[in-house]
Amino acid sequence: MSDDERLRAAGARWRARQEPPPQVTGSGLSGGRDRSRRLLPVAAAAVAATVVTGVVLAVVDTPGPETAVPPPAKVDPADLVVHDGDTVEVSGLVSAPPDRPAGFCLPAAQTLPGLPEGVEPPPPSCPDDRRITVTGVDVNRLSRKETRRGMTFGYATLRGVWRHRTIEVTEQYPHEPGPQFDGTDDDIPCPRPPGDWKTREQLGDARRPDRLMRYVNKQPDRFGAYWVGYVDTADEPPNSGPDWPQAKEIFMVGVADGDVERARTELRPLFGGNLCVTRVSQSQTEMRSVAKALAQVMGDHQDLVLGTAGQGAPEHQPVIELLLLDEAMYRILDGIGFDEFTVTVEVRPVS
Amino acid sequence: VFSVQHNPAKPIGPSTDAAPADPDGFADWVRPHLTRMANLAARLAPMADRDDIVQESLVRAWQKRAQHDPARGTPAAWLLAIVADRARRARRRARPSLSLVDGPGASPGTDEQVDVERALRGLTKRQRLAVDCYYFADLSVAETATVMNCSEGTVKSTLADARAKLRPLLEVSE
Numbered sequence: 001m002s003d004d005e006r007l008r009a010a011g012a013r014w015r016a017r018q019e020p021p022p023q024v025t026g027s028g029l030s031g032g033r034d035r036s037r038r039l040l041p042v043a044a045a046a047v048a049a050t051v052v053t054g055v056v057l058a059v060v061d062t063p064g065p066e067t068a069v070p071p072p073a074k075v076d077p078a079d080l081v082v083h084d085g086d087t088v089e090v091s092g093l094v095s096a097p098p099d100r101p102a103g104f105c106l107p108a109a110q111t112l113p114g115l116p117e118g119v120e121p122p123p124p125s126c127p128d129d130r131r132i133t134v135t136g137v138d139v140n141r142l143s144r145k146e147t148r149r150g151m152t153f154g155y156a157t158l159r160g161v162w163r164h165r166t167i168e169v170t171e172q173y174p175h176e177p178g179p180q181f182d183g184t185d186d187d188i189p190c191p192r193p194p195g196d197w198k199t200r201e202q203l204g205d206a207r208r209p210d211r212l213m214r215y216v217n218k219q220p221d222r223f224g225a226y227w228v229g230y231v232d233t234a235d236e237p238p239n240s241g242p243d244w245p246q247a248k249e250i251f252m253v254g255v256a257d258g259d260v261e262r263a264r265t266e267l268r269p270l271f272g273g274n275l276c277v278t279r280v281s282q283s284q285t286e287m288r289s290v291a292k293a294l295a296q297v298m299g300d301h302q303d304l305v306l307g308t309a310g311q312g313a314p315e316h317q318p319v320i321e322l323l324l325l326d327e328a329m330y331r332i333l334d335g336i337g338f339d340e341f342t343v344t345v346e347v348r349p350v351s
Numbered sequence: 352v353f354s355v356q357h358n359p360a361k362p363i364g365p366s367t368d369a370a371p372a373d374p375d376g377f378a379d380w381v382r383p384h385l386t387r388m389a390n391l392a393a394r395l396a397p398m399a400d401r402d403d404i405v406q407e408s409l410v411r412a413w414q415k416r417a418q419h420d421p422a423r424g425t426p427a428a429w430l431l432a433i434v435a436d437r438a439r440r441a442r443r444r445a446r447p448s449l450s451l452v453d454g455p456g457a458s459p460g461t462d463e464q465v466d467v468e469r470a471l472r473g474l475t476k477r478q479r480l481a482v483d484c485y486y487f488a489d490l491s492v493a494e495t496a497t498v499m500n501c502s503e504g505t506v507k508s509t510l511a512d513a514r515a516k517l518r519p520l521l522e523v524s525e
Contacts, residue, residue: 021401
C-alpha cells in the first residue's frame with residue numbers, strides 16, 4: 001500500500017466514524033451530535049469562546065501572522081463609548097489599494113478560489129462593509145508588509161481621530177502578534193485536590209461527562225455554564241489532538257442557584273474525571289434569554305455588531321462583538337444589562 | 352438564534368451559484384456541503400465542538416451571504432473557508448468544549464488509527480493542515496488551497512512533503 005493509499009484509507013475510516021452533521025433548515029439547525037446542545041442560542045452556543053472585554057480578537061485568516069490575544073480585563077462599558085472626534089485605537093490588518101485610501105480590515109473569513117499552479121494568491125479580503133478608512137497611514141511602516149496583485153497590506157496598531165467611520169491616523173506603531181497558545185494554565189476556580197488533578201491518560205473513559213451533562217442540562221434554572229480548563233499544559237498544548245494524553249483536563253460546572261456544596265455532592269458520583277463545581281451568576285435559562293436578545297440586536301444593527309456568542313470565556317456568559325460602542329448602542333445594550341454579557345469592541349477609545 | 356428570517360434579505364447577483372437571500376433557499380444551498388463542513392471542523396479543531404463550529408459558520412455565512420462572489424470561488428470553497436476561520440478561532444481559544452471529550456471524534460479508534468494520528472503529530476502545522484483537509488475532511492486540492500490560502504501547487508507539494516515525512520512512521524506502525 002502506498003503512502004497515499006494508506007492515508008486515504010485512514011481518512012475514510014475516520015470519516016466513517018463521524019456522526020452525521022447537524023441539519024439545517026430555514027429556521028435553524030437541528031440534529032447533530034448532541035441534540036440538547038442545539039437548543040442553545042445558536043449565534044454561537046460555543047461552550048468555549050475566548051472573548052474578552054476591551055479588544056475583539058483580530059482573527060483575520062491570513063497565512064502568516066497570528067494576532068494578539070489581549071489579556072482579560074473587565075472594563076466599564078461606558079469607557080468604551082466612542083464619539084465622533086474621539087481618539088481611538090485599532091490593531092490588525094491594514095490594506096492599501098493603489099487607487100483609494102488605506103483601510104483597517106475587520107476580522108473576516110478569507111475566501112480564495114482554487115488557483116492554478118503558480119498563480120499568485122490574491123491579497124486578504126477586505127470588503128467595504130468590513131473596512132474602516134484610515135488616512136495618514138505610512139504604508140512602508142506596516143509590519144510584515146506584502147504586496148499581492150498590486151495591493152499592499154500589512155499589520156499595524158493605529159491611533160487617530162474617529163470621524164464618520166474614518167480614522168485620521170496620528171500615531172502608528174508596529175503590530176506585535178501574540179502567541180496562539182503560550183502554555184498559560186487556565187483559571188480553575190477550585191484548589192488542586194489531594195494528589196493533584198489526573199491526566200487524561202490516567203482517567204481514560206472516566207473523563208467522559210455524559211451523565212454529568214445530562215444531569216446538568218435537565219436543570220437549566222439551577223445550573224449555568226459548564227466548560228473545560230487545562231493546567232500544566234506548557235509542554236503539551238491542547239491543540240495537539242484528541243490523543244493528548246498528559247493533559248490535566250478539568251470539567252467545570254457552574255451553579256447559579258442553590259448550594260454549591262450540595263451540587264458537588266450530587267454531581268461527583270456522575271463523573272469520574274476532574275470536577276470543579278463553582279458559583280456562576282447566570283443559569284442556562286438566563287444565558288439563553290440574554291443571548292437571544294443579543295442576537296436580535298445583531299440582526300437589527302449589522303453595521304455595528306460583528307457577532308454574538310452564547311457563552312464566552314472568561315466570564316462564561318453571552319458575548320457581543322462590536323465594531324465600536326456608540327451612544328445609541330450603549331443605550332440598547334444597557335437596556336439588556338451590561339452585567340449579563342461581555343462586550344468586545346474593535347475600535348477602542350484612547351483616553 | 353440562527354433564525355435567519357429575522358435578518359433582512361439583501362439582493363444579490365444573478366448567478367445561480369450566488370448565496371440565496373431567502374432562508375429556505377440558503378438552507379438548500381448549504382445543505383450539500385454540511386458533511387464536509389463538519390468533517391473539516393472536526394479535523395481542524397479536534398478539541399472543540401464540531402457542531403458549534405458548523406453552526407457559527409452558517410450564521411457567519413448567512414450574515415455575509417451578499418459577499419459571496421461566485422466568480423471567485425464555489426459555494427463549497429467559500430463555506431469551507433469560513434469553517435476554517437471559525438475552527439481556527441475555536442482552536443485558539445484553547446478551551447475545548449465538551450462534546451468531543453465524549454464524542455466519537457475523541458475516540459482513538461483502532462490501533463492503526465491511533466498510529467496514524469500519532470504519526471500526524473510529527474508533521475509541521477501546514478503539513479498537518481493539508482493532510483487533515485485533503486485526506487481526512489475529503490476536500491479537493493482546490494478546496495484545500497482555499498483553506499490554506501495558497502495555490503494548488505503548494506498544496507500538492509505540501510502533501511508530498513507530508514507523505515515523505517510520514518512514510519517511516521507509518522511503516523514502523525505496520
